[in-house]
Amino acid sequence: MKERGFKLDWLLLPCLGSIAVLLLWWLSSNTWSKELPDPMKTWNSSKIYVLEPFAKRGELDQGILRFTVLSLSLVLKGYVIALILGTPLGFCIGLSKTFAKAFDPLCQVLRPVSPLAWLPLGMVLFLGAGKNASELAAVFTIAICSMWPTVLNTAAGVRAIPQDYLNVAKVLKLSRSQTLRKVLLPAALPYMFTGFRLSLGIAWLVIVAAEMLTGRPGVGGFLWQEYNALIYEHIILCILTIGIVGFVLDRLMSLVENRLKFA
Amino acid sequence: MSDYLELSDLGKSYETPGGGASIVVKDFNLKVKRGEFVSLIGHSGCGKSTVLSMVAGLNPQTSGGIILAGKEVVGPGPDRGVVFQSPCLLPWMTAYHNVALGVDQVFYTASKEERRQIVEYYLSVVGLEESMHKRPSELSQGMRQRVGIARAFALAPKMLLLDEPFGMLDTLTRYELQQVLLSLWGRDQRTALLVTHDVDEAIFLSDRVVMMTDGPEAEVGDIMEVPFTRPRSRKEIMASPLYDRLRAHLIEFLEVHAHKKGREKAKGCVPKHPLPENNESHSPLTLQLK
Numbered sequence: 001m002k003e004r005g006f007k008l009d010w011l012l013l014p015c016l017g018s019i020a021v022l023l024l025w026w027l028s029s030n031t032w033s034k035e036l037p038d039p040m041k042t043w044n045s046s047k048i049y050v051l052e053p054f055a056k057r058g059e060l061d062q063g064i065l066r067f068t069v070l071s072l073s074l075v076l077k078g079y080v081i082a083l084i085l086g087t088p089l090g091f092c093i094g095l096s097k098t099f100a101k102a103f104d105p106l107c108q109v110l111r112p113v114s115p116l117a118w119l120p121l122g123m124v125l126f127l128g129a130g131k132n133a134s135e136l137a138a139v140f141t142i143a144i145c146s147m148w149p150t151v152l153n154t155a156a157g158v159r160a161i162p163q164d165y166l167n168v169a170k171v172l173k174l175s176r177s178q179t180l181r182k183v184l185l186p187a188a189l190p191y192m193f194t195g196f197r198l199s200l201g202i203a204w205l206v207i208v209a210a211e212m213l214t215g216r217p218g219v220g221g222f223l224w225q226e227y228n229a230l231i232y233e234h235i236i237l238c239i240l241t242i243g244i245v246g247f248v249l250d251r252l253m254s255l256v257e258n259r260l261k262f263a
Numbered sequence: 264m265s266d267y268l269e270l271s272d273l274g275k276s277y278e279t280p281g282g283g284a285s286i287v288v289k290d291f292n293l294k295v296k297r298g299e300f301v302s303l304i305g306h307s308g309c310g311k312s313t314v315l316s317m318v319a320g321l322n323p324q325t326s327g328g329i330i331l332a333g334k335e336v337v338g339p340g341p342d343r344g345v346v347f348q349s350p351c352l353l354p355w356m357t358a359y360h361n362v363a364l365g366v367d368q369v370f371y372t373a374s375k376e377e378r379r380q381i382v383e384y385y386l387s388v389v390g391l392e393e394s395m396h397k398r399p400s401e402l403s404q405g406m407r408q409r410v411g412i413a414r415a416f417a418l419a420p421k422m423l424l425l426d427e428p429f430g431m432l433d434t435l436t437r438y439e440l441q442q443v444l445l446s447l448w449g450r451d452q453r454t455a456l457l458v459t460h461d462v463d464e465a466i467f468l469s470d471r472v473v474m475m476t477d478g479p480e481a482e483v484g485d486i487m488e489v490p491f492t493r494p495r496s497r498k499e500i501m502a503s504p505l506y507d508r509l510r511a512h513l514i515e516f517l518e519v520h521a522h523k524k525g526r527e528k529a530k531g532c533v534p535k536h537p538l539p540e541n542n543e544s545h546s547p548l549t550l551q552l553k
Contacts, residue, residue: 164351167321170339172365172418182364186355 037233045233059217060225064241071207071218072245074135078142079203083196086147090154090195094188100155111148115141115206119213134214138207145206149198157191158184190260197253204246219245267297267454268318268422273327275313287313289480291327293473295454302457302465304513305475305484306520311458312426314475318456319345319424332421341369344415344453346428350407352399358410359395362386362417369418385413389443405436409443416447423448423455429464438497441468449494462513466506467497474516485516 022039029038037045046064048055053065062070092099093107122137129136165187169179211220223238273291276284288310295301303311316322318329320339329336331343352361362382370378386395389409399407408428415423428444429437445468448455459465465472469489476484489509491500500506 164347164349165353167339167345167347168351168353168364170321171319171343171345172341172368173339174364174368178368183353186353189355 035232037236042233042236045231046237049234049237060222062217062222064219064237067217067219067222068241068245070216071211071220074138074210074216074218075142075203075207078139078206079146079200081139081143082147082199082203083150085143086150086195086199087154087192089147090151090192091158091184091188093151094155094158095184104155107148107151110144111152113145115145115209116213118144119210134216138210138214138216141210142203142206146199146203149202150192150195153195153198154188154192157188157195160191161187190257193253193257193260197250197257200249200253201246204242204249208242266294267299267332268293268295268456269330270294270314270318271328271330273314273317273324273329275310275317275322276325286480288317288482290482292483295456297454298452299471300448300455300457300469302459302469302472303475304459304462304465304472304517305481306477306517307460309475309477309520310479310481311475313481315424315426315456315458318422319343321345341365341418342421344418344420344423346408346411346415346423346425348427348430350399350404350411352407352410352414354399357396357398358386358391358402358406358413359383361399361410362414365414365418381417385417386410388416388447389413405432405440408432408440412440412444412447416451416453419451420453423453425455425457427458427460429461430459437464442497444468445495462510462517465513466509467495467500472509472513474513477520484520487512 025036026038029036029041049064053063055063056066089103093103094100118141119137122140123133125140126133126136161184165183166179169183174182207218208220208223210216211218212224215221215224219238219241223235226232226234226238270291270293273288274286275288276286279285291314293301303314305311313322317324318331318336320336320343323338336343352358353364356364359382362385363378366378366381370381373381383392383395386392389412391406391409391413394402394406399410402410408431411428415425425444429440432440441464447453457465457468466489472487472489474484474487475481487509490505491503
């Protein structure tokens with residue numbers, strides 16, 4: 001009995017919800033928004049991308065998973081840079097009041113700036129890089145936009161370390177690097193990972209903007225190109241892909257995150 | 264080599280926002296002999312834990328000095344094994360690694376095998392032979408405190424500092440751990456300073472019980488010798504008529520000082536739990552064993 005209740009909640013209800021949205025979509029495309037392709041038309045037009053996910057027919061005409069991999073590799077570059085810069089910055093802000101006073105306001109000011117605003121700056125920054133300029137600008141934008149949750153959560157995690165743990169380190173006279181490795185880092189790790197997860201979400205969010213504006217091949221670039229080519233079905237395909245990939249990334253990260261929690 | 268630990272005119276005060284100073288502990292004097300077990304007893308908030316954390320070096324004193332084994336104590340260090348009220352284990356490490364963290368630090372010249380033996384020895388002495396590779400979350404409160412005790416002893420410290428180590432445990436577990444503590448203490452001949460508010464615990468464990476007056480401006484009120492021979496058995500001690508007299512003495516002291524707080528308020532210091540003004544005069548502490 002309980003088993004069935006479980007399945008109803010986790011399988012049937014999401015299906016019902018999706019069907020409701022599909023219905024609404026179908027209704028909309030047949031009534032007030034004639035330009036919007038209906039679900040059937042979208043599938044017919046997109047199936048070549050989904051059924052041959054790794055095909056490459058042209059620079060901006062590739063299978064959807066191939067696009068996803070391209071986008072993910074770009075996101076990964078920016079994300080890794082964000083973590084490499086953000087984690088130590090967060091540690092410094094969390095450990096030193098002076099450092100926090102100097103940089104915390106700056107973080108708060110830069111945090112809400114949209115990727116669309118950073119990208120042109122990135123282009124200007126890497127103007128001298130020639131052919132690679134657009135990739136570097138995209139990586140820069142992803143890094144600087146996705147860094148903040150890591151910075152702020154790491155700082156919060158370091159501040160939240162109980163005095164007890166620090167006392168243990170003091171009583172044992174651990175050296176600075178030992179205190180960092182054996183006490184501070186493990187103690188702040190759960191918070192840090194929450195930051196890492198949020199950062200990854202943002203990094204993935206930024207990819208579309210970055211690819212749109214730089215015209216790089218990838219899910220976002222494809223979306224923009226198909227909009228310009230008036231093939232609206234593919235926009236919906238891209239949106240769904242971005243959503244699903246983002247969801248999977250978040251799930252994977254929270255799996256790791258939950259393993260780090262110690263109760 | 265008569266006085267191993269010497270606290271002279273030890274004091275701790277904090278500056279208050281108004282520019283004044285709130286004095287927690289004032290002119291605290293105490294001498295502890297080598298191998299002696301001394302308890303500090305007093306009401307909660309009287310500053311006894313402050314004294315202990317000053318000796319531990321975690322909370323620097325504002326006046327006076329601490330000398331341990333002929334050297335002045337400056338800052339914390341592994342020569343004083345501290346057992347905190349909550350076990351303070353690092354939750355991402357197993358019991359074994361929690362103890363090993365300190366042992367590796369103190370015995371860095373010893374071989375890996377020797378260090379492993381030290382850690383395992385102390386963990387089995389406190390009764391954790393079976394569970395030394397479990398994390399704190401898998402251990403009961405009492406078992407965690409056992410790890411805390413093992414960690415303190417494994418450092419081979421000059422002195423043990425225990426800050427209400429059994430306060431969070433149920434009576435049975437507390438009795439058991441007091442026994443564990445005593446047998447380890449007896450075996451290693453450590454000097455120990457225990458902070459407690461449990462009268463029976465103080466009598467059972469200590470050679471001397473130091474009664475502290477209530478803060479602010481807490482100081483040594485009275486010192487009572489506990490002449491029972493060691494090793495002690497709880498049953499025999501509790502059956503002895505002397506036990507009741509010692510106990511009555513401690514309780515009388517503590518009761519008298521429960522009414523002292525009103526007087527402190529008149530001095531301009533604000534106690535944590537202000538009581539109504541009370542003009543009853545108090546003779547200096549001259550309670551003696553009858």
